[in-house]
Amino acid sequence: MPQAQTLNENQLRRVLHYCRTRRHFARDQTIVLFSFYAGLRASELAALKHADVFDSEGEVRNQFTLSTSQSKGGRARTVYLNQRLRKALADYAQQQHSMPHQPLFCSQKGGHFSANTMCQLFLDVYKAVGLNNASSHSGRRTFITRLATAGVGVRVLAELAGHSHISTTQRYIDVNSDQLTAAVELL
Structure with a gap:
């Protein structure tokens, strides 16, 4: 099986531009940015809770820990957030009314995404912009x-x-x- 395509800056811009046309544009754009700027797997993105990324005052953390249940291989790890991703998360938070225990990214049904549904979101977005070799692992x-x-x-x-x-x-x-x-x- 071939590896997921890496994207250049122009391709990433196309993906983000397309996300702005989608029904859940802020969520989808933030998911893509999280993948590209923190390197998280689809299953890890699906497992994130609001309190993982935001402190008790609602400010974006500079870093957070993925628990063993949220990460692959049963190993906790620290995720570091760069300035661009922190800004995107702050913008995303302004459009959300989440409680700390709620999913960071809600599915259309209102709960956590499954890992498979998160993978499908990536595939749908990449296919729409003509990136047929891209997958949830591309970011x-x-x-x-x-x-x-x-x-x-x-x-x-x-x-x-x-x-x-x-x-x-x-x-x-x-x-x-x-x-x-x-x-x-x-x-």
Whole structure:
């Protein structure tokens, strides 16, 4: 099975632009941004609660911990939120009236998404913009690849991704012609 497509900045912009046309635009756009800027899996996004991301005053946390029940492999891990994602979450919160124990992202039925339904949301969005090789893992692969391209070491990447082994993380890093061109220019 081929790996999920990594997206460039133009493709991400197309995805976000399309999300603005959807019925639950703020939710869908925030889900996509979470995938690309925190590298979370679909199952982890589906399991998030409002209190995971927001403190008791409703402010976006700089970081939070995914519990063992929320993450893959039964390992808790800290998720760090960059400035762009924190802003998107603050904007999203202004449109929501969530209680701390409620899902961060509610399905159309009002409860948590299932992992499969979250995966389907990604597939629907990517298919609508013509990204047929993209999946719910595309944001995660793009997150890891972009950080690797920026020079972040594989040990740090493994910690951010929640991988026990750096060999797993290395499989996520996509190599493209822009990176190869930039590499030879270092000589």
